Amino acid sequence: MFSDFSTLEPSGPQRGRMTLAKSNSHESKTPEFEPFKGAQPRAPTTQALSVLGVDMYMTDNKKAHNTSKYKNSNLIVRRNQEFIMIINFNRPLNDQQDNVHLEFMIGDAPDEYKDTYIIVSIGKENRDGNWSGRVIGMQGNEVMVGITTDASCIIGRFRTFVAVITDFGRQRTPRNPDTDFYVLFNPWDPKDVVYMAKDTDRQEYVMNDVGIIYNGDFNNITSRAWNFGQFEKGVLDACLLVLDAGKVPLLYRGNAIEVVRQGSALINSQDDDGVLVGNWSGDYSTGTAPTAWTGSPEILLKYARDGCVPVCFAQCWVFAGVLNTFVRCLGIPGRVISNYCSAHDNTGNLKTDIILDEDGRVNRSRTKDSVWNYHSWNEVYMKRPDLPEKFSGWQVIDCTPQETSDGLYRCGPTSVNAIKEGELSYPFDARFVFAELNSDVVYHQSDKYGNTKIVFVDTTYVGKLLITKRVNSNAYEDITSAYKHPEGSDKDKQAMQMAENRGVPSRNYTKPPEAGVDIELQAGTIKIGDNFKLTLNIKNQTSQTCTLSAIITGCVVYYTGITSSIFKLDNKAATVGPWKTSSVVIDVTASEYMPYRVEQSNLLFVVYGSIEETDKTLSTMRIVSLLPPDLTIKVTGTPRFGRDFMVTVSFQNPFDFILKNIQLRLESPGLITTKMKTYDHIAPGGSLQYTEMITPQHPGKKMLIACLDCPTVRQVTSQLEIFVQ
């Protein structure tokens, strides 16, 4: 008697508890006929209704939902916006008598109470539910139906069934993958948390599939184009696969906050075998160098093709580029940010400690904090229903594995407004982002006993500039003021006070007395292999003559600010009269730094000075990023729709050494997928040329992106915008 209530016994140690359906790639078996209890199948008394065909009305729906650009053969719709289906029955539908359910299912355990099994009635039955449906019109046996998903609906790939309900059971259409459709976030809809009011913003932050990522250093901002390629064939499936591989429960996938937080964890491979393996070692021989990629689709498609094996290798701009593809692809407005002089404060004390030896040289083994040359992260635009209203808007997310956030490598979303006001209590990771922008650089000097004292504090070095690609332009937009009040303003002080009230350590440490003398290092634009001059400017702001004795340490650094080798030590002295300014020139030759050069060829110069008359001390530092040689893209012929034209990428080796193991990439979203050529070597002074014939399939503005990479010279990139007529 009771046996039919005791089915579905859970097993294993978690019996007595329940788990959630997790995957979009698994599906349930859905029977074509489900008899009702107690009903015996028998011959129908009237002509039974049955379904002959279902048309997802692809072209018009995609246009209305802004999803035509996706290279995907299934329907793609956005939340809370009606889409059309046409159902062809064997006879006209009688909506007073017939009972028809449209069933939409996702995952391997569809369940009405988990929003993974949605029923919309179009017949006699009245049904409340989160999704709504209406009959728009009937013509003969065809019924045009409008379906509206709800504004917080799970995003992903749904299966469609049409079920005719009779007294005996539920007769369902067979499983047909052609009627599957994707639901995405909807920045066009005011009820969606990712709503974005201005169309120009949506065109950039959701629809633009190419962008610019800024790099270089604060004094010498450079850039590279990046193919986000969110509409490329297979990319949408790969993005959903990332969520499946990361075991993100379907239930959470309607929540934009969860989707971006999980995305920030899953784009890196740490903890969870996510998409990209971070590597800052300089040795990328077991994969592709971070500097060699030109866009996200190659990476995401490789991850999917290889069965979710992490792709080698990435550094911050690669992580940020792929995460931006992920969010835009799912319909969340996103952009890539670069923060110049970004602190990586691994002690959480909002100080970056530089330790100098007794003689003023940098002590590499004791200097463990670092200031990244630049660091790229992402912003996403969304309401934060979990927070007070003022914290909606742009949110920081960052998938570069720097520090664990609450146990896993991920960061955000954290409200940019909250960072600006020092409101650091709110989730997620506000403190870490705040430190990246607001740390002090503290110079310590140790005596011969190993005891250290603070010799100089620089409160303005970190978080100097934050920029992103401007809407509808390739220039950058300075967004520093979105993150920080002007240094020293009342509001800045209030924000710092608020941060301290929210548990940030106070920075009222004993500072040494001001020297009354400012020093600053200047450099011009310098290419790899150049001899160059650094200028040390000395500004005496006292009424006494000052005699400065300075020690200059020159290190090769990774772009993360971690020092590699020290290649230069220099002593300079200068006497500067009261209220006067003077300068000293430091010569740096290529032969000094070339043997030690790593990676992106950044040099760090640290100056430690003491004033003979007053015994006061002061310090400064400066990153010099050396520019790589040029890469040229040339177009021959006029690019026209359906007609061939030629693209030539050329490069000359300007160095006196052989370049080996060269990779050259060329790609253009919407025009060509990634082309990769390898070259064994280029002799000193030698050159290479690579030509590709292209036949455009769509007119409009396109970006050609090229990149040359080899172990001794990296970040050789170029881009060219063309217009296909």
Next chain:
Amino acid sequence: MFSDFSTLEPSGPQRGRMTLAKSNSHESKTPEFEPFKGAQPRAPTTQALSVLGVDMYMTDNKKAHNTSKYKNSNLIVRRNQEFIMIINFNRPLNDQQDNVHLEFMIGDAPDEYKDTYIIVSIGKENRDGNWSGRVIGMQGNEVMVGITTDASCIIGRFRTFVAVITDFGRQRTPRNPDTDFYVLFNPWDPKDVVYMAKDTDRQEYVMNDVGIIYNGDFNNITSRAWNFGQFEKGVLDACLLVLDAGKVPLLYRGNAIEVVRQGSALINSQDDDGVLVGNWSGDYSTGTAPTAWTGSPEILLKYARDGCVPVCFAQCWVFAGVLNTFVRCLGIPGRVISNYCSAHDNTGNLKTDIILDEDGRVNRSRTKDSVWNYHSWNEVYMKRPDLPEKFSGWQVIDCTPQETSDGLYRCGPTSVNAIKEGELSYPFDARFVFAELNSDVVYHQSDKYGNTKIVFVDTTYVGKLLITKRVNSNAYEDITSAYKHPEGSDKDKQAMQMAENRGVPSRNYTKPPEAGVDIELQAGTIKIGDNFKLTLNIKNQTSQTCTLSAIITGCVVYYTGITSSIFKLDNKAATVGPWKTSSVVIDVTASEYMPYRVEQSNLLFVVYGSIEETDKTLSTMRIVSLLPPDLTIKVTGTPRFGRDFMVTVSFQNPFDFILKNIQLRLESPGLITTKMKTYDHIAPGGSLQYTEMITPQHPGKKMLIACLDCPTVRQVTSQLEIFVQ
């Protein structure tokens, strides 16, 4: 020339980045002599100072620091409170000439900038640092020194060295484990975040090593004693090992918020091979049944002895008991809470959905949410410098693996005050705890087509009562008002509104019209094996006669509320006049439920009723937890310090079936460690007696705790308080 600056090259893919020292169990090699650069060792010109001995002044320090109860041969101190060391030199110290450093190190990479290498000067040198030191007195060659750690110091085991600084180098005492000492949180110090003002509170929440955990159900609250045993030999080391095994960076171990959050993750084995494996299956044959334990030391010591292999098995009160030991042991005030009718809302919608079939019976396969009979979690007392001030005080933490919090199985700390006010934005996991207390129970009924509608909503069932052991008493304290404003009050409505403003889904779903009739199930105190009667009270609050037709489903449930088997279905009808109350009796026989009984013998009765005259529907449910048979503890002789007395535990099998594979535990913190006996079987009506001879080593109040456990009868516990003269 530059080679000595390029040492310590990090290697592997993370080169160019740095990592943190993580462990307290690893230590660095510390040389006994470190020469200074450029100095050549030569014969000293005056008699060199050297250290002959270091005395950690154990007894007085431990008394002053409230750590005498720890069975540990090393010094244990609390933060920001001075402790004494006596250093014996070869000659009197000259504090104008001699330079002596006390060095304290923790972990395998002690570093001044990471607070893992602390230097306190007691000679001529003036040194600023987080820890302070002073010379209290000198007598001959002996110097009495006072050392004060800082109020946010890392907790754990530190190594002590005394170093004499000369012109040539640093001469250090050899490594001596006897001078190692532990630093703990300090609830006695107003500057520590865990400060607790009242001494009676500290005596209970920090110093009491035995407690009561409440179980049973709301109508029938039962309890079991638990040996927290935080002072037992090896327990402190085991607690620090939990942090080491969980790779909690030393840097975070001064932060009480981090320590308890990590503790809530690490006491369960999910994600991180933590201490305890959760098991709700009913099959515990590969370990110890959750119901069989009597305290935490046995579990923590087994975990440590087995090299951090998770211990089998636990359910909520075991998790809560061990987590309470962990926090009290480290010096954080803590207590165990029981929440009766605790929702486990695994869809996050603040509803517990009960699905009934067309005929009113519970549909087990579709009912996936559950209401736990009771759920035990922990509270810790601390300031929350990361949050607005009003959220300091008691914080919820919970290590029972219910749902992942931000990717890992853990929960909290979340401010009790914030839960009460519906302020759910703040970290950590406020939403989940809020749902445990504030979910609605929603009864749905499905028609034969599988369509469901809401038939009844119960807003008062969940979170009925929260209790904890009262300070200095074995009675319970009702702390419901700390978590909830009175149901229906203005403040309650404001809190619910605030919760909705912070993103909790609104619960304004379409409720069915009120039936005007209340139903309620009543039961007395019932023992396993009893036949019993349930009374269904019907209160007609309308002016019409009502005819109620009721279907009663009786299920066996786990204490998690998940149903096992349905053992009873019954129909009852009653006619109740206007404004009258009537009742119907439902007979339940032992033969009905005994064959289906699981675990802790909880029965769930769900009533679905409809009123014939109005077609309105109503529901109610009731948990009946059956009491286990008695276990008796008897003392023979008067317990006196240093004298033997006898304890006898006895049990009689009241059932008509054989009990097999019996475990019997007896323990008493401070008196005896866990004694465990096994018995092959006890025949029906048979009995067992176990006698233990005890010789008390300390006078005072002691608790004897006994527990009998076998696969067919669980939760047979008993406790007896005795006084040792």
